[in-house]
Amino acid sequence: EAGVAQSPRYKIIEKRQSVAFWCNPISGHATLYWYQQILGQGPKLLIQFQNNGVVDDSQLPKDRFSAERLKGVDSTLKIQPAKLEDSAVYLCASSLIWGGGAVNSPLHFGNGTRLTVT
């Protein structure tokens, strides 16, 4: 099966600029996640979608970050305006159903987008 697709792979912007990332999950996967991975740390959940609805966005800095999954398939994550501390790898992941505890529902990750804010 095709994996989780993300683009772009790399992005360099200046602070206060805006940026958008795109993710296409594995076909049929209802749940989509955006994670932020700062260098030397584990992934931190930003937002979780179940189909086109938001399940958890409690750690999303809503004053500058936004995400959507309009048709329940692909998703975009936007940062506007970017800050220096937003420099990180942004990982998209998908799972078959909501709730990672199901036997057939581990997370499948894309290769990520590395964002550098200067």
Added chain:
Amino acid sequence: AQSVTQPDIHITVSEGASLELRCNYSYGATPYLFWYVQSPGQGLQLLLKYFSGDTLVQGIKGFEAEFKRSQSSFNLRKPSVHWSDAAEYFCAVTPGNQFYFGTGTSLTVIP
């Protein structure tokens, strides 16, 4: 609150030597447990998972992990490390609705 601790930030082993990466979790019940590996510039790849049953689980690339309820641990092992195993390893737990990741252990393999 759920949490995952990986005590070792960095480990160096010689090729062919055995490996054990530690993972401890904090959760009121038995969570679902995972190990992921991340090669440079790549996303995370699932190595193995534990849901229930046999506490010793086998994964890909010759890795295995043992769940020990009494120690709240889920340590990853490999009997003989290959140079291609050099990567970042993340332990993760989920009570069923959200994944919590450890801070990772970076593995260096010496030829």
